[in-house]
Amino acid sequence: MSLRSLIAAELAEPVDPRVAAMAKAVAEAHGDASLAVIFYGSCLRERQLEGLMLDFYLIVDDYRRAYDKAWLAKANALIPPNVFHFQHEGLVAKYAVLDAADLARETSLDAGSVSVWARFAQPVRLVWQRDDKARQMVEAAVAEAPVTLFAMTLPLMDAAPEDSNAVWSEGFRQTYAAELRAERKGRGGSIIDSDPERYRQVGDAARREVETRGLSRGVSSRAMARKWKRLQRKGKALSVIRLAKASATFNGGAEYIAWKINRHAGTDIELTEFQKRHPLWAAVSLLPRLLRSGAIR
Structure with missing residues (x-):
């Protein structure tokens, strides 16, 4: 099965109806600008949602249309994403806002940080979409996330291991070093252990994409290590800046x-x-x- 098909099927898997209802409410809060809502994070694996904070990404077509206040649109465009607190029918969530262009860039090798593609390389669900065009846009962007992880990780490994889950493990180790994270060491391994067959299937398909498109061809381990170092320095700084920005938007x-x-x-x-x-x-x-x-x- 192709990577796009695997991701499309995964995005379409059902979620708790309360999650879908909250996603719809998030989309409605931003009116006609809303294109899609993506559910991700640890709550995706939880059956008991009370007492937890759900994680969403809201994808919009234009930041200016998504907000009543011009400064919010400018802040979102300058340092994406904006992050907001949200409550609906007894559940609590935070959601980040990206426009479609930023979503496409931040899941690709042109991403300015690991933040988006590291999360979307993991299982996510498309829990609300405006129309079929929006669904296809999300599928294409999310399918790039594991490709980016593998293209960024394979050159670091002396001999590409046959088991794609070893690549995932190294990739997550690198991404966790590129943000300020509260999780304990080894968190990336526990994510893979939650569904090793999923990661193996998606990883094998992502590796084929990398090889077919020649994304790692001619990239030395030294050059890629330097790129990771730059991402890690930038990512730590961005984590602080985004935290400061969220203090103005996040109750x-x-x-x-x-x-x-x-x-x-x-x-x-x-x-x-x-x-x-x-x-x-x-x-x-x-x-x-x-x-x-x-x-x-």
Whole structure:
């Protein structure tokens, strides 16, 4: 089966009706600009959604049409994505906003960071779309994400292993080093272990795409290692900038950051009332301590 067919089938798999209802509500919040809503993250594997924060990407056709306030459109275009807090029928979510052009770029080898393609190389679901054209646009973009991971990872490996899951493991290890992450070391391996056959099938198909298109041909391990180093330096900086930007758009942002770090890193962070009221200050004041302790990397 082709990679596009595998991804299309995966995107179309059913989800909890409450997830679909929330996705529709997210799309409606941005009116006619909404093209599609993609569900991703750890909640995708959970049956019990209460007490968790769902993760969505909203894809729009134009940032200016998606917002009532011009500064939000400019911020989204300058440093994508914007991230928002959302509640619907007892569930809580955060959703990031990208336009179709940024989605296509950020899942490809032209991506400015690993943030989008590293997530979309994992299983995701298309839980709302405006029309069939929007569905095809999402399928094409998401199908590029594993290709990008394999094209970026294979040159690093002295001998390309027969088992594609070894490539996934190294790829996720590199992407986790390219962002400020609260998850423990080895998280990439646990993601693969959750469905090894899926990763093997998608990985084999992605490897064929890389070879057919010659995406890694002539790329030395040294050159690719330098590219990863640049992405990792840039990714850490972008993580801080996006965190600061989210403090202006995300209600309860400081509490969410603390909850996520505590959940994944096993810490017991408690915020002061001042930090809760000033999420940007909370992020800045917590960051040095978290880096020293290894809670985020």
